[in-house]
Amino acid sequence: MSSHSEPASKPARPISPDEVKIPAGVVRTLGLLTALGVVAFIAAFASGLSQRAWEAFLVNLLFWLGVAQAGVAASAAFYLTQARWAGQVQYRLAEAFLVFLPVGFVLFWGLYLGRTEIFPWILHPIPDKAAWLNTPFLFARDGLGLLIITLLSFAFVKASRSEEAQQWAADPDNIKMPPRPIRRLAPAIGIAYVLVYSLLAFDLVMSLSPLWKSSLFGWYFFAGAWWSAIVVMAFCAVMLGKRLAPGNVFSRPKVLHDYGKLVFAFSVFWVYTLFAQYIVIWYGDIPLETFFIVVRDHYMPWLPLSWGAFVLVWVIPFTVLMGARPKRTPAILGTVTVLGMIGLWLERYVLVVPSLSPHKVPFGWVEALMTLGFLGLFGLCSLPGMKRVIAAASSTALGESE
Numbered sequence: 238m239s240s241h242s243e244p245a246s247k248p249a250r251p252i253s254p255d256e257v258k259i260p261a262g263v264v265r266t267l268g269l270l271t272a273l274g275v276v277a278f279i280a281a282f283a284s285g286l287s288q289r290a291w292e293a294f295l296v297n298l299l300f301w302l303g304v305a306q307a308g309v310a311a312s313a314a315f316y317l318t319q320a321r322w323a324g325q326v327q328y329r330l331a332e333a334f335l336v337f338l339p340v341g342f343v344l345f346w347g348l349y350l351g352r353t354e355i356f357p358w359i360l361h362p363i364p365d366k367a368a369w370l371n372t373p374f375l376f377a378r379d380g381l382g383l384l385i386i387t388l389l390s391f392a393f394v395k396a397s398r399s400e401e402a403q404q405w406a407a408d409p410d411n412i413k414m415p416p417r418p419i420r421r422l423a424p425a426i427g428i429a430y431v432l433v434y435s436l437l438a439f440d441l442v443m444s445l446s447p448l449w450k451s452s453l454f455g456w457y458f459f460a461g462a463w464w465s466a467i468v469v470m471a472f473c474a475v476m477l478g479k480r481l482a483p484g485n486v487f488s489r490p491k492v493l494h495d496y497g498k499l500v501f502a503f504s505v506f507w508v509y510t511l512f513a514q515y516i517v518i519w520y521g522d523i524p525l526e527t528f529f530i531v532v533r534d535h536y537m538p539w540l541p542l543s544w545g546a547f548v549l550v551w552v553i554p555f556t557v558l559m560g561a562r563p564k565r566t567p568a569i570l571g572t573v574t575v576l577g578m579i580g581l582w583l584e585r586y587v588l589v590v591p592s593l594s595p596h597k598v599p600f601g602w603v604e605a606l607m608t609l610g611f612l613g614l615f616g617l618c619s620l621p622g623m624k625r626v627i628a629a630a631s632s633t634a635l636g637e638s639e
Contacts, residue, residue, distance in 0.1 A: 252632045254624040267616040274610010281603045291351035292590050293604045297611035298348075299441060300585045302341035303434070303462030304469050304615070305334035309390040310430040311466055312397060313423035316415045322495050325406035326486045329629045330470050332394045333622030337615055338387045345383055348441075349376060355593070358447045370447060375440050382433040389429055393422040398625070434459035445592035449529040453514040458588075460510045464503045464550070465581045471496040472574035473623075475567045477630060486630040490565040497564025500574065504554040511547075532591050538598045543587050549580025582608070 281290035312331035314320075320327065349372075353359050358370045368374075396402060396418035405415055414420060435455025443454055474496050478487030486492055518526045533543045554573050563569040590599065 252628040254621075254628045257624040257627045259620055259624065264617070264620070267613045267620075270609045270613025271617060272610075272613075274607050274613060277603055277606030277610060281607075286603055287351070288354045288593065289599045289601075289603045290607065291348075291354045292593055292599065293607040294344075294351065295348065295355060295441065296582075296586050296589050296604075297608055298341060298344055299437070299589070300465065300582050301337065301611050301615045302345075303459075303585075304465045305337040305341060305618075306386065306390065306430060306434070307459070307463045307466035308332065308334045308470065309338075309393065310426055310463065311470070313393060313426040316397070316419050316423045317427070319415070321406055321409035323486050323492050324409070324629070325403050326492075326626065326629045327470075327495075328397055328402075328406055329622070329626045330473060331466070332397060333473070333626050334466075334469075334615070334619050335390060335394050335622055337618040338390055340614065340618055342380075342383050342387050345380065346376070356444060357593070358444065363447055366447060370444055375444075379437060379440050382429075382436055386426075386429045386433045389422065389425055393419075393426050396422055431455075431459060434462060442588050445589060446529050448525055451514055451518065451526065451529075453510065453517070457507075457510040457514050460503070460507050461550075461581055461584060464500075464507045465578065467496075467499045467503050468574045468577040468581065471500050471570060472578065473626070475571035475574065477627065478567060481627060481631055493567065493570055494561060494564045497558050497570050500554055500570070500577065501558040501564070504551050504558075504577070508547075508551040508555075511551075529592075532595055533587055538596075539587060539591050542583060542598065546580045546584040546587060549576045550584060553577075553580075 278290050278294070281287060308331045312328050315327055315331065348355060352372060356370075356372075356375075358366070359372060363370060396416065399416065399418075401416045402419055405411075405413065415423070435458065438455045438458030442458065443449060443451070471493075474487045474493060478485065478489075478493065481487065515530065518530055521527075533539045553576055557569060557573055558564055563573075586600075
């Protein structure tokens with residue numbers, strides 16, 4: 238995506254991930270946030286707010302699991318396009334959230350405990366859809382899908398972290414193909430990501446309004462998860478560029494420019510999938526299709542939240558990042574990514590909660606603390622991967638040309 242022609246000074250020696258020390262305060266803060274989330278979940282049940290607890294649980298599971306899995310899918314895409322614009326650093330950053338995948342897999346099975354409060358078709362079965370919408374089949378197919386893609390992701394990341402793959406990524410001047418294990422696993426990751434996250438979209442979001450249907454919803458859902466991973470990666474790049482030693486990869490304007498282009502481009506792709514779905518529903522004007530959109534986009538209390546997500550996920554990235562300079566400016570790119578993360582979380586919230594609470598916006602201490610809890614847990618799971626990112630960013634020398 239960008240060329241690096243002038244040599245930069247190299248560090249005295251490569252840095253091992255084992256040498257990277259995460260500040261104890263960061264670990265304590267993430268642990269405290271995780272504990273707050275657990276306490277809030279338990280307190281919600283004690284306060285008679287179990288439905289809100291399960292709604293918040295599902296929203297955050299979809300958001301954070303989507304970030305982690307789409308990050309691995311992004312690394313696979315980088316290999317398939319032979320992207321070496323940041324050496325191996327963009328691969329290590331995309332894979333940094335890997336450990337959350339098995340955690341998310343375990344948390345998925347927690348939905349079984351709240352199934353009667355999440356899935357309306359359990360207490361009110363729909364005979365025409367009973368063959369598909371039944372508890373054993375839903376958890377079996379979704380659980381199997383998550384297990385397969387999690388195992389594939391670990392195999393892929395293991396291959397990506399091999400010495401052969403690291404040497405390939407560190408040499409952008411050759412035209413060799415990536416190592417053979419990468420060439421086999423990267424396409425499998427891409428295909429599995431599309432299939433599994435389309436399935437999750439149908440089962441964990443669309444089935445909350447079991448009479449609604451949209452054949453494009455799977456594409457729209459995994460496109461949003463993909464963009465959330467891009468935004469989180471760009472945010473991490475901005476933050477690390479400021480905090481690591483001068484000359485680190487993330488401090489280079491061209492590397493930030495590349496992350497900014499990804500944020501910009503896939504924001505446009507997200508809005509494309511949104512419009513492609515919306516225009517078909519609007520033009521068809523079939524009540525069984527329009528009610529899902531109308532509740533969220535045309536009536537209170539959900540209208541401001543839906544349009545707020547639209548502004549944060551597309552309007553702001555599209556208008557602010559259109560030029561080259563904003564993409565290269567850490568303060569601007571960092572602000573856009575923070576707003577983008579909020580917007581995509583809000584979009585997942587608007588997809589899930591109105592199906593269960595259509596006449597009010599149930600947001601308070603339960604939702605806020607549980608979201609912070611998931612943030613803390615996601616952060617803790619990302620620490621081993623971030624050590625690799627920091628080591629690679631501090632050890633890689635790239636040329637810089639304006």
